[in-house]
Amino acid sequence: MSGVVGKRPALSWAVNLSVLFLVALWTLPTFGILVSSFRDKDQLAVSGWWTSLTGSERNIVARTDAPEDAVEENGQWVLSGNVFESGSGTAAAFGFSSREPNAFEAGAQAELRDGGVLSVQENGDYRLVYYEQPEGRRGQRIFVASVEPPKFTLENYERVLFSEGIGKSFLNTMTVTIPATVIPILIAAYAAYALSWMQFPGRALLLATVVGLLVVPLQVSLIPLLRLYNEIGVGKSFIGIWLAHTAFGLPLAVYLLRNYISGLPREIIESARVDGASDFEIFGKIILPLSFPALASFAIFQFLWVWNDLLVATVFLGNNEEQLVLTGRLRELLGSRGGNWEILTASAFVAIVVPIIVFFALQRYLVRGLLAGSVKGG
Incomplete structure (x- = not known):
């Protein structure tokens, strides 16, 4: 027993050092992009960001x-x-x-x-x-x-947002991401409540189908889905990509939310029904407030996935200048502005600043929602 206890400090140090290493590995490049995006283009071309405060x-x-x-x-x-x-x-x-x-x-x-x-x-x-x-x-x-002497400027961001098209692509990405995050959460929340607390024929089969869809790669459905969209008139449009992201995100959303909602105390649901509350009232006044950690955890995943997506956006929106998203714009800049580091760093930070804000705003709910959704279930 003493040997096991004696090993705990060493293991704790190893875990802490590993966490610090991972944090540094993720934070330092991001900080470097931020500093570089404000530097003078001539100085950025000849020296690294870590020399930004020296001559x-x-x-x-x-x-x-x-x-x-x-x-x-x-x-x-x-x-x-x-x-x-x-x-x-x-x-x-x-x-x-x-x-x-x-x-x-x-x-x-x-x-x-x-x-x-x-x-x-x-x-x-x-x-x-x-x-x-x-x-x-x-x-x-x-x-x-x-x-x-060190030179810092806002000209990089002015050029990126107003001359290189990043501003328009930023708005396009917001237009795609917000509905593509909210719609699957709303649908999945209703479906998760039904699969957890409502009795109807085929519920187990429907749940098994949802779990099976988790392993289906989205790449195999892109072309058939695009053909269907073209036939019904929503191809190459924001409506089409909203529906595509909703379909691709629903299986995971339903699975996580169903496991979380089914683990809520049964006494609360039964007491509400005894008091005459309908399923809509139970869902809106009890289930949704209690399920906020699970909703937030999935919102982080869905938002980050849609925001950083290039494949689905290319298929369902194309390279139309008026509908080009941030990832598509960055791809073009890498080809045409590969040597202009001031343009690339400013563009990259514009692309990552929103996901960073969303992650830190909701990260306290992430672990709690994922753990509850993964170990509870009925």
Whole structure:
């Protein structure tokens, strides 16, 4: 007995560490997407999100003004300006050759091959001095290693929501997800009550059919169902995808809710019937309030599944620009904007922020509803 007791602390530590690892594994990428979605696109392209609060190193190439713009000062010809387009930044080193772009520290003087002397200050101001009047049409190239302060912006979200079509796809996804979550819950709640507390012929067979439908893959029914929808005129429409998601989600919903509702105290139901309550009154005033944990647990699953769905949306809505959902829009952006990380990260966070809110709002009911629905039954 002492040996078993002695192992419990070690097992507890292992469980706690495993949970922390899983939490970190899920949280860190999400936090990284959030931080990256607010970063400047140039800094995001050259450094990771974990460096967002420190200076970002970049190698830039600037060019001085044309030699004909040189100003004479005390017998010398001078060109001056700033290597940064925005006028702000910090130069750590510079050079005038692509082979040695960081050959000189900021503030040093570099002698050019054609006789000029170049210096670049930390604030980016350059001064190019010629001892004779320079000739040529193009200015001198300057390679600069700069350290830029962290930059955060809302331009990524403005571009994503109003220029890349994410805003329209977000509304389309909400239009699909909310009815596709509410409708199966309402139908399944009524069906679960009937299968639990109402006596009628074929109840056991109907319950067995529901359980059997849990193992039927939805992929085998997509094409036949789409043909049926096209024949009755609801193909490629929101009504069609609502009905499809309702049909695919009903077996699990009925199974979970039936097990939960059948485990409620029989005395409450019988007392209500003795007092003259009808089945609708019992369902609305007793069953639904007591079944909220099970309803919430299924709502989380159904909402997340529909929100993240691509296959069913592609089949029943297609790639119509006016009906394209978020997952379809992200797929297109990956193809056309695969190198624009600021667009992809902002789009990804727009796509996951609603499921995160729904999960944390209802997660306290998740375990309680699933455990009650899985171990109780009659």
